[in-house]
Amino acid sequence: MKFLRCKEIPPSTGKTVSIIGAGPAGLGAAGFLRCRGHEVVVYDMMPEPGGMMMFGIPDDRIPKDNIRKSVRELVEGGARIILNNKVGRDISLEDIIKAxxxxLIATGTWKPRRLGAPGEDLPWVLPAADWLVEVHMARYGYLPWAKVPKVGGRILVVGGGLTAADAVHVPLTYPEFKDGVEKVVLSYRRTRDYAPMRKNEFERLIKMGAEAWELTQPIAFYEEGGRKVVKFVRMELKASDSGRPKPVPIEGSEFEAEFDWALLAIGEVPTPPFNNGCCGIELNPDGTIKTDENFMTTRKGVFASGDVRHGPSLIGKALKSGLDAAQKVHLYLTGQL
Incomplete structure (x- = not known):
């Protein structure tokens, strides 16, 4: 993966683009704009660029050295990256816009979606995405291991997407956890045929040793007599207008099981660095940033790309969105938009 795709940087245009978010969309856009001679400043809340590519995905699924090499090339090409700096907390979005x-806002989807089940806030029920970020923060020396929940014993992972796959993969393979794992159960409300992670990935996890509880949905978490209990309901698939079968609870099918930890991987929601309406920028009902066909928001000169614009996606789609948005930013800066 390369972010800077030119051999030489052209003379400066004298224009400065601020990019908020150093994930695939933001870094891809930064490379494109530097190759057009614009000055680029990237702000990111994490201690190292890469976003979820760096901190949310297992090392053996995305080689982190490749990301670091591409970031070095970008910095050597003149891009400035300001880390540990969260826009809206450490610096004002309005100040950035004025300067x-x-x-370009490319802050992704960092907030876990909630299941809405009783007991979801118990200390042994964790958002899988947050836990994966903490694991990798500790692995790379940015967080003490003592602050990372030592997930082990009987582990429940809830979900059917790639975050769920990673939440199964890490305890079973990382040396920091695997010796303490008794079993990992993957609960998914549909079947593997409809899992966003795809059937082959679902079956790979089973071959690794995970148990698959298809057509099940946790509906409550509670503690009783020192036991940590998850209450489930069985599901059945029924036809829907979307073409994808809809999971429906089967009345009277509830059952319980004991676990030591539960990792919830049921999706993430967009995390724009502002509240709706701030700085003249509007959000869509689903929390994504409202833009036109040119990636421009409701504030002139402010653009959005990546998952914060279109919702959770794979790295390739986010990167393409960043590149497409950067082209529109370039046209805007050169008076062609």
């Missing part, structure tokens, strides 16, 4: 000729 820039254009702004």
């Amino acid at each position: 820039s000729d254009a702004v």
Whole structure:
């Protein structure tokens, strides 16, 4: 993966673009804009660039050295990256907009979606995405291991997407956890045929030793007599207008099982660095940033791309969104938009 795709940087245009978010969309856009001679400043809340590519995905699924090499090339090409700096907390979005000729927001989807079940806030029920980030923060020396929940014993992972797959993979393979694992159960409300992670990945996890509880849904978490209990309901699939079968609870099918930890991987929601309406920028009902066909928000000169614009996606789609948005930013800066 390369972010800077030119051999030489052209003379400066004198225009400055501020990019908020150093994930695939933001870094891809930064490389494109540097190759057009624009000055680029990237802000990111994490201690190292890469976003979820770096901190949310297992090392053996994405080689982190490749990301670091591409980031070095970008910095050597003149991009400035400001880390440990969360826009909206450490610096004002309005101040960034006023100091820039254009702004691109690419802050992704960092907030876990909630299941809405009783007991979801118990200390042994964790958002899988947050836990994966903490694991990798500790692995790379940015967080003490003592602050990372030592997940082990009987582990429940809930979900059917790639975050769920990673939440199964890490305890079973990382040396920091695997010796303490008794079993890992993957609970998914549909069947493997409809899992976003795809059937072959689902079956790979089973071959690794995970148990698959298809057509099940946790509906409550509680403690009783020192036991940590999860209450489930069995599901059945029924036809829907979307073409994808809808999981429906089967009345009277509830059952319980004991676990030591539960990792919830039921999706993430967009995390724009502002509240709806701030700085003249509007959000869509689903929390994504409202843009036109040119990736421009409701504030002139402010653009959005990646998952914060279109919702959770794979790295390739986010990267393409960043590149496409960067082209529009370039046209805007050169008076062609």
